[in-house]
Amino acid sequence: MTETAFSMTGGRVSYDGKSVLQGIDLTVSSGEVVALLGANGSGKSTLVRALLGLTPLSGGRTLLYGVPPAKFRDWWRIGYVPQRLQVGGGVPATVREVVASGRIARQSRLRRTNAADRSAVAQALEAVRLTARANDPVQSLSGGQQQRVLIARALAGEPDTYVMDEPTAGVDAETQQLLADTLAGLVLGGKTVVLVAHELGPLEPIITRGVLIREGRVVHDGPPPRPEGECARPGHDHQHAHAVESVAGPLTGWQGEPR
Amino acid sequence: MIIELLQEELFQLALVAALLVGLCAPAVGTFIVQRRLALLGDGIGHVALTGVALGFLTGTAPVLTAVIVSIIGAVAIELVRARGRTSGDVALALLFYGGIAGGVMLMGIAPGGSNAKLNSYLFGAIASVTPEDIWVIAMLAVAVIGVVVVFGRELFVLCQDEEMARASGLPVRFLSLLIAITAALTVVIAMRVVGLLLVSALMVIPVATSQQLTRGFRTTMGLAMLFGVLASVGGLLASTFSTKVPPGAAIVLLALAGFVLALGVGKFVRRGRTQESSVTDRPQLRVEEVA
Numbered sequence: 309m310t311e312t313a314f315s316m317t318g319g320r321v322s323y324d325g326k327s328v329l330q331g332i333d334l335t336v337s338s339g340e341v342v343a344l345l346g347a348n349g350s351g352k353s354t355l356v357r358a359l360l361g362l363t364p365l366s367g368g369r370t371l372l373y374g375v376p377p378a379k380f381r382d383w384w385r386i387g388y389v390p391q392r393l394q395v396g397g398g399v400p401a402t403v404r405e406v407v408a409s410g411r412i413a414r415q416s417r418l419r420r421t422n423a424a425d426r427s428a429v430a431q432a433l434e435a436v437r438l439t440a441r442a443n444d445p446v447q448s449l450s451g452g453q454q455q456r457v458l459i460a461r462a463l464a465g466e467p468d469t470y471v472m473d474e475p476t477a478g479v480d481a482e483t484q485q486l487l488a489d490t491l492a493g494l495v496l497g498g499k500t501v502v503l504v505a506h507e508l509g510p511l512e513p514i515i516t517r518g519v520l521i522r523e524g525r526v527v528h529d530g531p532p533p534r535p536e537g538e539c540a541r542p543g544h545d546h547q548h549a550h551a552v553e554s555v556a557g558p559l560t561g562w563q564g565e566p567r
Numbered sequence: 568m569i570i571e572l573l574q575e576e577l578f579q580l581a582l583v584a585a586l587l588v589g590l591c592a593p594a595v596g597t598f599i600v601q602r603r604l605a606l607l608g609d610g611i612g613h614v615a616l617t618g619v620a621l622g623f624l625t626g627t628a629p630v631l632t633a634v635i636v637s638i639i640g641a642v643a644i645e646l647v648r649a650r651g652r653t654s655g656d657v658a659l660a661l662l663f664y665g666g667i668a669g670g671v672m673l674m675g676i677a678p679g680g681s682n683a684k685l686n687s688y689l690f691g692a693i694a695s696v697t698p699e700d701i702w703v704i705a706m707l708a709v710a711v712i713g714v715v716v717v718f719g720r721e722l723f724v725l726c727q728d729e730e731m732a733r734a735s736g737l738p739v740r741f742l743s744l745l746i747a748i749t750a751a752l753t754v755v756i757a758m759r760v761v762g763l764l765l766v767s768a769l770m771v772i773p774v775a776t777s778q779q780l781t782r783g784f785r786t787t788m789g790l791a792m793l794f795g796v797l798a799s800v801g802g803l804l805a806s807t808f809s810t811k812v813p814p815g816a817a818i819v820l821l822a823l824a825g826f827v828l829a830l831g832v833g834k835f836v837r838r839g840r841t842q843e844s845s846v847t848d849r850p851q852l853r854v855e856e857v858a
Contacts, residue, residue, distance in 0.1 A: 360734050383736025394728040399601040399774065401727065402783035409724045413735045417717060445782045465735075 311338045311373065313469045313500045314359045318368030321351075321358050321524075328354050329524045332368070338468065341491070341501045341514055343532060346521035352504045353391070355521060356473055359502065360388060384413040387462030389472040393446060393454040400445040406457055407432055407442075410464035432463035435490055452483040459487060470494065472503040476511065485510050508532070572807060580701050581693045585803045585818075587708040588760045588769060589796035593777075594715050595753045596770030597788040598746055600778075602726040607644065607747070608767030611754045613663040614640030616670030616763050619688045623677035629688070630703050633755045640666065641751035645743055691762030691815030693803060700759055707752045714749045722746055723784060760799060761815040769795060772822040779826075779833030798822035 312335055319332035329351045336342050344352040357363040359370060361377020372380045387410070395401075408421070408429045415425065433439045436456035441449065446457055455475065462470055470491075476484050488510035491501060495514050508515060518532035572578045592608075599607050618636025622629030640662065647658045674680040687695060696704075715722075725732040725742045733739050750770070757766045773794035774787065781787045802818030 362730055362733055381736065383734070386734065388731065388734035390728070390730060390734075394731070397601045397603040397605070397726075399597060399778055399784060399787055400782050401723075405723070405784050406727070409720075409727070409731075412720060412724050412732075412737065415720065417721070443782060471734075 312336070312371070313338050313340075313373060314370070314502065315374075316359060316368065316370040319355075319358060319365055319370055320367030321354055321363055322366045327524060329358065332358075332524075332526060334359075334519065334526065334529075336500065336502055338500045339495075339498055341495055341516045342503070343508060343511070343515045343518050344502065344504045344521060345506075345508075345518055345533075350521045351524040352521045353473055356471055356502060356504055360386065360471060384465060385468040386413075387465050387467035387470045389458045389462045389470065389475055391473045391477070393458055395447050398447075400447060402443050403438055403446055403449070403457055403460075404429065404433065404442040406446050407438075407460045407464050410461035413465055428466055429464045432460040435463055435493075436460045436486060451478055452480040455479050456483055456486065459490065463490070467499075469500040469502070472501070474504050474506065476505055476507075476509055487511070488514065577694060578807065580696045580698060581803055581807075581814075582800065583701055584693060584696050584704055584760050585799040586796060587704055588757045589799035590792050591708050591711045591753050592757050592766070592769035593773035593791035593795035594788060595711060595746075595749050596774045597777075597784070597791055598715075598722050598726045599750060600771060600774045601723075601784070602746070604648070605771050606767065607641075607750055608754055608770040610644050610659055610663050610666075611637050611641050611751050612758070612763040612766040613670075614666035615751075615754050615758060616688065617666050617673065618670075619758075619763075620670040620673035620677060620680065620685075623680045623684070624673050628699075628703075630700065630755060630759075633758065634707070634752065637751040637754050638748050641747040642744060645747040649740070649743060687762075688758060689762050689764050690813060691758070691760050691765065693760050693806070693814045696759055704756050704759070707756045711749055711752050711756070714745060718742065718745060761818050765815050765819050768819040768822060769799065772819070772826055773798065776822070776826040776829040779829040780836055794822065794825055798825060 314334065314336040316332050316334045319329055319334070320327070321329040332355060334355075344355055346352045354363055358365055359372075361370070361372065361380070369376065373382060373385060375381075393406070408425070410432070411421075411425050411428065415421070430439070433442055436459055438453065438456055438460060441453070446454060449457065459472075459475065462472075475487055479487075491511065492514050495501065503511070505511065512532065515532040518528065518530065519526055520528035573582075596608070599605060615633045615637040618633035619629040621627075621636060622632035625632070643662060644659060647662075671685065674685050686692075721732070721737050721742055722745075724735060724737060725739060725746070729739060729743075732742070753770065754763070754766045757769055761769055773791040776794050777787045777791040781790055798821045799818050801821045802814050802816075805817045805821070806812040806814035
């Protein structure tokens with residue numbers, strides 16, 4: 309039986325009267341690997357946050373595994389990877405401490421850390437190849453390494469569904485490839501993935517569905533875009549300097565296509 | 568001489584108070600600094616003064632009224648913070664001034680209220696701690712440490728990244744109020760020892776000192792508690808040996824001296840650390856350079 313991980317109907321979000329998302333209908337079944345694509349400010353990050361109930365809807369409704377976010381209890385099923393690692397107020401935290409905090413939804417208040425927790429954390433660190441840095445403060449890591457810490461934190465929770473907000477933005481090629489390999493493994497294991505991306509790069513082969521957001525609306529929902537022209541050449545990687553600004557990139561193939 | 572001192576009841580009481588404060592304030596302070604609310608203790612301290620004065624006015628124990636009023640103040644500060652409006656900054660400032668002015672005013676009106684009493688709460692009067700005070704301080708300290716032990720894991724996630732806490736299903740509002748209320752209790756514990764105006768120093772300085780030397784959250788908190796105890800007991804001893812030394816100020820100055828020292832030591836520690844980690848980093852750096 310396929311479950312529905314996310315289901316939003318008529319989702320609307322506005323900040324201070326300004327509409328950011330409108331009329332969003334989006335259902336994600338388990339096992340899907342969905343990429344939310346769009347330009348800066350198109351509302352794709354707001355959409356993932358709204359799917360998780362982090363941003364309240366001003367209209368419509370959204371369900372997490374069939375339950376509204378406010379009533380949702382099985383948060384261990386969700387692994388959220390935010391855009392950036394927050395380094396709180398200068399108090400150091402080791403890589404291991406941050407990754408271990410990904411177990412929080414599985415660890416009830418008074419339960420002590422057990423062997424299963426420790427091995428999940430160790431595996432997550434290994435998956436992102438940060439085992440050697442486990443006892444270093446996260447503040448001392450580079451941006452790409454911090455992104456890996458965030459991914460490891462989600463992995464450590466062993467969720468069913470991963471929600472990632474721009475996991476590839478501003479990250480070195482090695483980390484992008486590492487992320488692609490990690491995700492491919494998760495997808496094989498039947499996990500669900502929803503990720504926000506500017507361009508797919510090495511993630512492209514594993515994406516099963518692309519949802520293009522423009523000006524707060526879904527303008528395309530279907531098979532993922534395939535790179536064309538220059539970008540499709542074998543050996544071409546998407547590490548060009550304009551990657552961050554570029555809206556089009558691999559999406560150019562879509563723009564004129566009839567839906 | 569210390570052995571003789573230890574047999575004096577007054578000194579024993581003061582020592583217990585100093586130990587408890589030295590342990591509790593930095594423990595709560597670690598979360599508060601991590602949450603970027605280093606001045607929360609100051610705010611609560613200001614409001615607590617009104618609570619103390621209310622105690623004198625109504626003939627109730629000032630510690631009790633201080634607990635109640637500072638909890639109300641802490642909850643108010645948290646509610647303003649959670650709304651996240653830009654005016655929140657000003658709203659907090661208003662609350663602080665109101666707290667101090669209200670306290671001074673009520674203290675003036677209260678029968679038996681005097682400037683000396685006011686000073687003892689503003690700047691601490693560890694020598695005048697009574698056995699009843701110690702009981703209250705000890706119970707509050709147990710509550711504070713209990714919160715840190717039971718909720719520490721959740722508070723770590725909350726103070727590190729509130730959004731992450733929400734996406735992990737943690738009761739964010741409850742935990743936010745919990746940390747604010749725990750800070751309020753800590754302020755009241757520390758009020759007799761270092762005084763309301765310097766309470767926050769014991770919550771923040773040992774943490775700032777500790778983070779110069781540590782790599783992890785847990786070790787930062789542990790070391791901060793050690794520094795807190797060293798400063799508070801050291802300050803107490805200094806004021807016992809020379810009656811001219813005010814204990815509250817001595818404690819805070821000792822803590823600051825420790826910070827300056829750690830700043831220097833930390834530079835060396837970090838220099839060694841970057842050298843060792845840049846060696847392990849080299850292959851990665853090369854990849855990033857190519858990309």
